[in-house]
Amino acid sequence: MNDQPRLHPEAEQLLARSHRLGADPRNTNYAGGNTSAKGSATDPVTGDEVELMWVKGSGGDLGTLRPEGLAALRVDRLRALSGVYPGVDREDEMVAAFDYCLHGKGGAAPSIDTAMHGLVDAPHVDHLHPDSGIALACAADGEKLTAECFGDTVVWVPWRRPGFQLGLDIAAVKAANPRAIGCVLGGHGITAWGATSEECERNSLHIIRTAETFLAERGAPEPFGPVLPGYEPLPAEQRRARAAALAPLIRGIASTDRRQVGHFTDTEPVLDFLARAEHPRLAALGTSCPDHFLRTKVRPLVLDLPAGAPLEEVRERLAALHTAYREEYRAYYERHAVPGSPAMRGADPAIVLVPGVGMFSFGKDKQTARVAGEFYLNAVNVMRGAEAVSSYAPIEESEKFRIEYWELEEAKLRRMPAPKALAARVALVTGAGSGIGRAIAHRLAAEGACVVVADLNAGGAAAVVEELGGADRAVAVTVDVTDEAAIGAAFDAAVLAFGGVDLVVNNAGISISKPLLETTARDWDLQHSIMARGSFLVSREAARVMTDQKSGGDIVYIASKNAVFAGPNNIAYSATKADQAHQVRLLAAELGGLGIRVNGVNPDGVVRGSGIFAGGWGAERAAVYGVEEEKLGEFYAQRTILKREVLPEHVANAVFALTGGELSHTTGLHIPVDAGVAAAFLR
Known part of the structure; x- marks a missing residue:
C-alpha cells in the first residue's frame, strides 16, 4: 500500500512541464529558473476551498524536479505581504515571511523568486534563463531589440536584483500590458505566463525560439571578431596533451585559498571564442545573469599568450596572471564591501581560459566544477548573441557584488553540511x-x-x-x-x-x-x-x-x-x-x-x-x-x-x-x- 499523499493535479502538471523545459539546455541552465502553478484545494482546518501555489523551491534543477522540491503556499497570504512590504531597501526580510504563507509541512524552502510567481496574476508562471533571452537582456539596447523581436507581446523589465520588488514590477507590467505573454528581465532572463500549464509552456518556448531566430537572422556572422593569428585551436591530440600538462598547475592556482576539484572543456564554442580578437575585452566584462557569476565568479582568468607558446613561458605567465587576479579581486571586494558584508570568500578564479587549449573550471566537487564550466559556456553564448545584434553590456560591477555577497546567499552557504574528510581530494x-x-x-x-x-x-x-x-x-x-x-x-x-x-x-x-x-x-x-x-x-x-x-x-x-x-x-x-x-x-x-x-x-x-x-x-x-x-x-x-x-x-x-x-x-x-x-x- 502506498502511504504517499496523492499529488494535486496542478502540481503533477507542473512537474511534467518543468521536466520538459529543464531537459533542453537551450531553455535554461542547470539548476536555473523556477516554475509555478496555482490551483484550488481544501483547507483541512476549515474545510473551505483555498487557492494554493506550488513553486520550485530553493535549489534543485527543473529537469530532475521531484515533489519534495516544490514549496506549497497560500496565495491569499502571499499576496497580503504587499501590505507589510517595507520597501526595496529591506526586501530581503520578505524571504523569512514566506514561511508564514506555507500550506502544510514538508516540501522545499521557498526561493527568492517566490514573489514573482505569487504576485503575477496568472495561474501558471515560468521564469527561465535561456541563452537567447539573456543575450537580449544583456545587449546594450536590449529594450529596443526586445520590442523589435516581439512587438507588444513581450515587455522589457529593467534590471532589478531578484526579490519582492521584482515580483511587484512584473505584476505591474502584466497588468499594464494585457496582450503580453511574458517579459525580458534586463541582465537576467525571461518570465512567461499562461492560463493553463500548456499555454505557459508554449509561451515560454515561443519567447526562447523567437529570440533564437531573431539573433540568427539579424546577427553579424563573426560577432567575436576575426581570428587572432596563433590563437587557433591546437590539434586535438596536442591540445589534450597540453591541457594535461597544465591542469595540475592551474588547479594549484585555483586552490590557493581552498582546495578545488577541476573540470576541463575543449568544446568548439569555447575554442572559437578564445581564438577571436574580441575575447579579451568580453572576458574582462564578466558574466551577467546572477546564476552565471555566482558559479563562475565575476570574471575569468585569461591566459594572454598564443596557443603554441613554450610551456615554461605559459607556466610563468599563469603564475603572474594569478597574482594580478588575486590583487584585482581583493580590490573589487574592497570597492563594494560595506559594513556587514560577508567576509571575502576567496580570491582565486573559478574559470581559467587558455587559448588554443580550452577552459578549466573549478568547484568544491566535480559536479560544481562541471556546472561552473557549463555556466561559462552559457555566458559565451550570451556574449555571442548580444554582440551579434548590438554590444554586450552586463549589469554594473556593484550589482554583481551585491548578489555575489548577498546575505541570503551567505545564509544558504551556512546551511550546507560540513564537508567530508576527503572532500575536494x-x-x-x-x-x-x-x-x-x-x-x-x-x-x-x-x-x-x-x-x-x-x-x-x-x-x-x-x-x-x-x-x-x-x-x-x-x-x-x-x-x-x-x-x-x-x-x-x-x-x-x-x-x-x-x-x-x-x-x-x-x-x-x-x-x-x-x-x-x-x-x-x-x-x-x-x-x-x-x-x-x-x-x-x-x-x-x-x-x-x-x-x-x-x-x-x-x-x-x-x-x-x-x-x-x-x-x-x-x-x-x-x-x-x-x-x-x-x-x-x-x-x-x-x-x-x-x-x-x-x-x-x-x-x-x-x-x-x-x-x-x-x-x-x-x-x-x-x-x-x-x-x-x-x-x-x-x-x-x-x-x-x-x-x-x-x-x-x-x-x-x-x-x-x-x-x-x-x-x-x-x-x-x-x-x-x-x-x-x-x-x-x-x-
Missing part, C-alpha cells in the same frame, strides 16, 4: 577493479574523494565506477603498471577528469607462491615488475603532479606482513613487498619537504573478496599450509593474536586513517592490518 587507486583496491576506492569515495579507478581489467574498473555513482564521483582508467607510458596516460586522464591528484594508493599486485628451486626468473621479474617497479613508476608520476599543484599529497603503499615476515615458499612475493616497504621510507624522506606524506599498510591473509587469492594464490597457500582452500581465511585468523579474519574493508580503513586528516604529521609509517602476527611486529 582526488585519489588514484591502482588495482581498484576488485578486492582490496575496490574496498579502498569505496571508502575514499564515501569520505568525499573523487576516485580514479585504475586497473588492468577495464570491465572491473568500469563496474566499480558505476558502484561509486558515475563520472562526477569516479572515472575508470585501464593501466598496466609495468608500462611507463600507460601510467603517464592514466595520470593524464586523471588530471583531465578532476584537475589533479592528491592521494595515490599503490595497490596493484599479483602473487606467485613457489619454493625457491621452483621459482623461475620470469616469476621473479613479473612480481618485481608489477609491484616494485610499478609502485616506483606510479609514485614518480604522482610526485610530478603533486609538485605542480604545490599542495602536498599522500602516497600509500599496500605492502604486506610478508615485507618483514619470513614465510615459506614465497621468495619472489615477499622480496618485492620488502622492496615496496623500503620505497615508503625512501620517498617519505625525499618528498616530505614538498608536503607529500608517504606511508604503508601491511595486511595479511585477506582471503575473502581478494582478487589475488581468487586467482590461484589461495590454492597455492592452502597447499603450503595443508588446509582446504575454503578454510584458508579461518586458518589465517586462528594464527593471529586477535583471532580475527582480515577483510578488504579493514585495509581500506587503514588507508583512510592515514589520509583523512587526523595523522597530518605522520610519514614513513607502516600500519599492520594482520589481526596481530607477533613475528611481523615492526621494530
